[in-house]
Amino acid sequence: MPEREAPAGAGAMRLQVRGLTVRFGGLAALTDVDLDVAESQVVGLIGPNGAGKTTVFNAVSGLVRTAAGTITVAGRPAPRAPQGLARAGVARTLQGLGLFPGLSVRENVEVGVLGASDPAARALEALDDLGIADRAALPVGALPYPEQKKVALARALVADPRLLLLDEPAGGLGAADIAELDAVVRRVAATGCAVLLVEHHVDFVMSLCDRVVVLDFGRVIADGTPDAVRRDPAVTAAYLGIEVTAS
Numbered sequence: 001m002p003e004r005e006a007p008a009g010a011g012a013m014r015l016q017v018r019g020l021t022v023r024f025g026g027l028a029a030l031t032d033v034d035l036d037v038a039e040s041q042v043v044g045l046i047g048p049n050g051a052g053k054t055t056v057f058n059a060v061s062g063l064v065r066t067a068a069g070t071i072t073v074a075g076r077p078a079p080r081a082p083q084g085l086a087r088a089g090v091a092r093t094l095q096g097l098g099l100f101p102g103l104s105v106r107e108n109v110e111v112g113v114l115g116a117s118d119p120a121a122r123a124l125e126a127l128d129d130l131g132i133a134d135r136a137a138l139p140v141g142a143l144p145y146p147e148q149k150k151v152a153l154a155r156a157l158v159a160d161p162r163l164l165l166l167d168e169p170a171g172g173l174g175a176a177d178i179a180e181l182d183a184v185v186r187r188v189a190a191t192g193c194a195v196l197l198v199e200h201h202v203d204f205v206m207s208l209c210d211r212v213v214v215l216d217f218g219r220v221i222a223d224g225t226p227d228a229v230r231r232d233p234a235v236t237a238a239y240l241g242i243e244v245t246a247s
């Protein structure tokens with residue numbers, strides 16, 4: 001089968017997913033999913049609960065077995081092991097944060113450091129970039145939730161990723177924290193990093209992202225600019241209409 005082309009106008013492709021299919025027993029969690037994220041691009045992945053968004057992240061991160069399809073990072077098959085992914089410049093945050101409550105803020109960020117001569121200093125820099133260096137010595141569990149989210153983000157950013165996967169980064173945050181997050185993601189993308197984010201906060205996605213991909217029942221039902229996706233009747237029916245009436 002000929003390889004499907006990347007969208008016209010995209011820069012160097014950092015993540016390319018073609019025909020991705022994932023099954024859990026009899027359940028088709030993803031079917032024939034295509035997805036591209038170029039350097040410096042911020043792409044939003046949205047869809048109703050259970051649509052398959054986290055499964056896409058898990059497939060890219062090597063955490064689930066794929067039944068079909070290819071995943072390439074910077075033109076090479078995506079490594080399947082955590083160390084290989086880190087070396088390929090892939091970093092990820094988790095919906096549940098995944099912090100180590102017994103460790104300090106700085107130690108949690110050090111977990112993400114890759115090859116720095118002074119990991120503690122590098123972790124402090126990453127915390128400083130997010131304005132929470134003064135929390136470094138505190139146990140991470142002592143921080144309020146929005147600051148814990150920043151720690152998880154700092155842990156992902158500390159290795160200077162080239163592909164950043166953010167799982168519901170705005171979840172549980174108020175307007176001021178979301179505005180800060182928006183600025184951080186733009187800053188990271190401006191360095192050339194490709195960003196793919198799963199998010200239920202539709203306004204945040206639509207204002208931040210260059211492109212939005214919509215999943216429904218494991219299939220891509222739309223892929224385009226935020227404006228085009230907002231106007232897409234299939235998206236309104238499957239997702240946005242429900243969100244609008246619910247809010």
Ligand SMILES: Nc1ncnc2c1ncn2[C@@H]1O[C@H](COP(=O)(O)OP(=O)(O)OP(=O)(O)O)[C@@H](O)[C@H]1O
Nearest residue numbers: 024027028029047048049050051052053054055056
């Ligand atoms: N490890 C697993 N074993 C079996 N089924 C799974 C597993 N992980 C996910 N699923 C199922 O696959 C489908 C897609 O789940 P996924 O978590 O990717 O959806 P999602 O779009 O991220 O949902 P949400 O917005 O609720 O986080 C769902 O039906 C889910 O129940």
